[in-house]
Amino acid sequence: MTATKVLLTGMSGTGKSTVLEALRGRGWRTVDTDEDGLVDEHPDRTDLRLPEIRAILQQPRHDRPLVVAATGDGQAELYPLVDHVVVLVAPWPVLRERLGVRPGNDFGKEPGELERVRADQERYEPLLRRGADLVLDTSELAPDEVVDRVDALAAAPSTGGER
Template sequence: MSVGAATRPASSGSVTTTRVLLTGMSGVGKSALLAALRERGWRTVDADEDGLVTEYPDRTDLHLAELEAILRQPRHDRPLIVAATGEGQGQLYPFVDHVVLLTAPWPVLEERLATRSGNAFGKEPGERERVRADVETYEPLLRRGADLVVDTSQVALEDLAEQIDALATQEDAR
């Protein structure tokens, strides 16, 4: 997975609508957070659900051109959050105001993957092993590029949504 330091443009001081890249391994709660933020008025894009990834046994390739086009659209009257984790995601960092990494300890992820509904990825032992390996290999890289890291095993969904919602408030106050 090619990630990198989060390099984003400096604020111009004008009021803008926040753009957030949400990242993290399967099972951390990205989809649940997107649903909570959608209820709060955020525009949301889920790369997995919206067909903006190609899955391989050993990696996830993001459709970077399409994701970049979404992030390059003129700013809207509502904040935008894009959930995307995969090869080359660091190329999206210049187009967002914040990179948020959701994380959880492996035993929590393993349980969530085995019991979740709505997304079959992680049900098979090989898929869970891939996530476990990705946590060890790639999560340290994701941490380096993130502005905010949240352990979803330690925070309620509503509190997490409040934290992310506050990013838009901070951005709009500039």
């Protein structure tokens, strides 16, 4: 049996980094496109470095599942390369609070960045939901529940290409 590949997406503050850290602790291979230098940030958008991310996803499957956290322009091009697309969501008031207090990531603390996240949520979250196999509201689920749901995908049949 080959290991599952998951694309984890969602707005800033939804908990992608938290989920990645927990999955890494459960033996998953993880790629955080923000932390691993696979994005180009602009004041009005995030460009994914699609050739590099595609190359990661096209590597031969390993004995451990892989999760790639990526949100940005062109991400739908990655969907055929993964078995599952998971989007993390949370209401705007929750995101605003999380962005203001999260450690280790200053994005979203400046007023212009905060407004960008709010605008991106309104514009892009409906698209992310449509392309996802699984939508998890991180304001309603405990972090361990979110991680358990994503971790369970390692044993689930692929839905790749059926979105």
